[in-house]
Amino acid sequence: MIKVNVMYPYSEGARFDHAYYRDRHMPMVKARLGSACAYYTIEKGLTGRAPDAPPAFVAICAFVCESVEGYQSALQEHGAEILADIANYTDIAPVIQISEVVVERSDR
Amino acid sequence: MIKVNVMYPYSEGARFDHAYYRDRHMPMVKARLGSACAYYTIEKGLTGRAPDAPPAFVAICAFVCESVEGYQSALQEHGAEILADIANYTDIAPVIQISEVVVERSDR
Numbered sequence: 001m002i003k004v005n006v007m008y009p010y011s012e013g014a015r016f017d018h019a020y021y022r023d024r025h026m027p028m029v030k031a032r033l034g035s036a037c038a039y040y041t042i043e044k045g046l047t048g049r050a051p052d053a054p055p056a057f058v059a060i061c062a063f064v065c066e067s068v069e070g071y072q073s074a075l076q077e078h079g080a081e082i083l084a085d086i087a088n089y090t091d092i093a094p095v096i097q098i099s100e101v102v103v104e105r106s107d108r
Numbered sequence: 109m110i111k112v113n114v115m116y117p118y119s120e121g122a123r124f125d126h127a128y129y130r131d132r133h134m135p136m137v138k139a140r141l142g143s144a145c146a147y148y149t150i151e152k153g154l155t156g157r158a159p160d161a162p163p164a165f166v167a168i169c170a171f172v173c174e175s176v177e178g179y180q181s182a183l184q185e186h187g188a189e190i191l192a193d194i195a196n197y198t199d200i201a202p203v204i205q206i207s208e209v210v211v212e213r214s215d216r
Contacts, residue, residue: 003151007164022210030214039215043111043207051176055205056115068159097163099151102130106138107147 001038001101004063004071008092010045010054017089018044018059025085026061032078036070037063058092068098109146109209112171112179116200118153118162125197126152126167133193134169140186144178145171166200176206 008016022042030040041062045055065071075082116124130150138148149170153163173179183190 002154005151005168018210026211026214039213040211041209041213042211043113044210046110046176046206046208048206049204055207056203057205057207060113060207068154095164096157097165098154098156099163099168100154101149102126102152103134103148103150105147105149106134 001104002065002068002071003099003101004065005095005097005099006061006063007057007095007097008059008090009095010056010058011092012054014058015089015091016058020089021059021061025089028085029063029082032082033063033065033071033074036074037065039064057095059090064101064104109212110173110176110179111207111209112173113203113205113207114169114171115165115203115205116167116198117203118164118166119200120162122166123197123199124166128197129167129169133197136193137171137190140190141171141173141179141182144182145173147172165203167198172209172212 026040026042030037043060045058045060047053048055063071134148134150138145149172151168153166153168155161156163171179
């Protein structure tokens, strides 16, 4: 099982519409990925290690998928539509990484 | 619900013992956090956006907790033991951030 992380670096004054991201963008991407993506997660950055420091990332999402190949082939088909929607919620270029899920959830 | 992300930046030649992290360090930290942490997740970075690019982070873990206060008070009590164990698996200084969980898991 793999995880595709999309991480939006914090930068002062940058724009990020968390409501649009949660209610419109992410459900649309999940619909386009179809069964290639088991589920996704979303988080909103609050602080860094110190409570008065900004977070490294203002938002992080992860798509949990069976395989990199499945994710990429679904993405290729719908990439243009997904990319075109990004300007609707942010002007930040995300950092993307693919990870192997080592522990999906320690209590299961 | 909040998530404490601990992210170890990739750097060439840096040391990270994924087996120790999964089998020893993370279960120990969870035991010390007790009920302040509901569960944790672990992932191992594979690649960046391009399949031949290194990942931004070689490992990412997250502690899912009821509150920042609960996490921090449990951490204060056991912080020295936890910090002392880090040298056993890595020489990388992690990036830490606290996030609000917006969508814990889209299929639930």
